[in-house]
Amino acid sequence: MTIEAFADTIIPGEKRSPDDRAIAGAATGGGAVTSGAIDLLEQPGGGLAPALDALAVSLNDHASEYAQKRDLVLDDDVPPFVALSFADRTELVQLLTAPEHPERQMWVSLALFSNMAFDSAAHLGTLDALAAGHPGLLSIGYFRPDTDGVWRFPQFSYGRQLADIHPNTTTTGSPA
Structure with missing residues (x-):
C-alpha cells in the first residue's frame, strides 16, 4: 500500500474504489498504479x-518524522505515508528526491519506475497493454496498430516526411 501511494504521488490517478487509501484520487483517469507500477x-x-x-519501511519512517515535525495526526489504520494528504505526500517526495537528500538515488529510482509503468508499459507487450486499455499509453496518445497488427501513421509525426524509404525495405517494413 505504501509503494502504491508513492507511485500515485508520482503520477496520480483516480481511486479504484471509494475506500481506496493508497490512491489519493488527485487526478482523473488511471495513474501509475493502474498502469502497473507495482507489477x-x-x-x-x-x-x-x-x-x-x-x-x-523507510518511506513510512520518513512520513512519521515528517508528520511529527508538522504536528500532523496520522490515521493508525493505514501506513504513515498512506495516511498523509496528497499535498503532504507530494512535499515529502520532493524532499526525498532533492539533490541534497542522502537517499535521493533510491527515491528517484522508485519514481522512475513509476513513470516507466505509466509512459511505456515496460512490463507489458505493447499490443497487450493497448488491448487492455493501458491508461498511460492511451493518455499520451499512443496509436493502436491497424487491424492487421501493423502500425501505420497516415500523417508524419513531424508534419513532414523526414527521409525517403530505403529502396531495399520490404513491404513489411523490414530492411532487406
Missing part, C-alpha cells in the same frame, strides 16, 4: 524487487 517494480530485472519491503 513493474516486482519484476526481478529492475533490481528493486528485493528492496521494496525495506523501501516501504
